[in-house]
Amino acid sequence: xxxxxxxxxxxxxxxxxxxxxAPTAVRAETIDFTLxxxxxxxxxxxxxxxxxxxxxxxxxxxxxxxxxxxxxxSFLSLDDSPFFANTPLSLxxxxxxxxxxxxxxxxxxxxxxxxxxxxxxxxxxxxxxxADGSAxxxxxxxxxxxxxxxxxxPAPEPGSLPLLGSGLGMLGVSLLRxxxxxx
Numbered sequence: 001x002x003x004x005x006x007x008x009x010x011x012x013x014x015x016x017x018x019x020x021x022a023p024t025a026v027r028a029e030t031i032d033f034t035l036x037x038x039x040x041x042x043x044x045x046x047x048x049x050x051x052x053x054x055x056x057x058x059x060x061x062x063x064x065x066x067x068x069x070x071x072x073x074s075f076l077s078l079d080d081s082p083f084f085a086n087t088p089l090s091l092x093x094x095x096x097x098x099x100x101x102x103x104x105x106x107x108x109x110x111x112x113x114x115x116x117x118x119x120x121x122x123x124x125x126x127x128x129x130x131a132d133g134s135a136x137x138x139x140x141x142x143x144x145x146x147x148x149x150x151x152x153x154p155a156p157e158p159g160s161l162p163l164l165g166s167g168l169g170m171l172g173v174s175l176l177r178x179x180x181x182x183x
Contacts, residue, residue, distance in 0.1 A: 029058045031091060033127055033140030036103045041147040044075075044115040049082075050144060053102025054127065056091035063090045065129040066136060067107075072122055075112035076146055080125075082106055089133070115148045 036051040056062050064087050071078045082105040092098035107125060123144050130137040 029060065029062050029130065029139065031056050031062055031127065031139045033142050035142050035144055038142065039145040039147065041149060042111050043149050043151045044111055044113050045151065046111050048109045048111070048146065049105055050107050050109065051103040052106045052142065053100065054087065054091060054140070055100035057094050059093050060131065061090050061092055062139060063129045063131070063133050063135060064088065064127060064139070065133060067128060068126045069107070070122070070124045071109065072120065075115045076120060077110045077112070079108040079110065082108060109146055111146070111148055117148050117150050120146045120148070
C-alpha cells in the first residue's frame with residue numbers, strides 16, 4: 001500500500017467510526033395541542049381566556065418546560081401565567097395515566113382600552129420542551145384569533161326613567177302634604 005492508499009483507508013475508517021460511535025441526533029417529540037375555542041371576541045378593556053388540551057402521543061415522557069408566543073398588534077397583550085399554573089411539568093407516555101391534560105386555562109389575552117375594532121389572526125402560542133427538563137424544542141403550535149368589537153355603552157333600562165319619575169313625584173306629593181299640615 002502506498003501513502004495515498006493508507007490515508008484514504010484511515011479517512012474511511014475514521015468516517016465509519018464517527019458514524020457508529022457518534023450519538024444519534026435527538027429528534028424533538030411533538031404533542032397534540034388543541035384550543036377549545038381558537039377564535040374569541042371582546043371589546044376594549046376586556047380579558048379573553050383561552051383554554052386548551054395537551055396530550056402526548058409518544059412512547060416516552062415529554063417535558064413541558066416553557067412557552068413562547070407572538071401576538072399583534074401592540075394593544076393586545078398575552079398573560080401566559082395560567083400555562084405554568086395549570087399544566088404539569090411533563091406528560092407521561094401515551095396510554096399511561098397523566099398522558100394528557102385539559103381542557104385547562106392556558107393563557108389570557110387583554111384587549112387594551114385603545115384597541116381598534118378588527119380581526120387579528122397572526123397570533124401564535126407555542127409549547128416548548130422535550131426529552132428532558134431543559135429542552136426548549138417546539139412541541140406544539142396553535143394559532144388563535146382575537147376579534148375586537150366597538151365598546152358598547154350600557155343603555156338605561158326602559159323602566160328606570162319612569163321609576164325615577166314616579167319616585168320624584170311621590171316625594172313632591174309628600175312635601176306638599178307636609179306643607180299643608182303645618183299651615
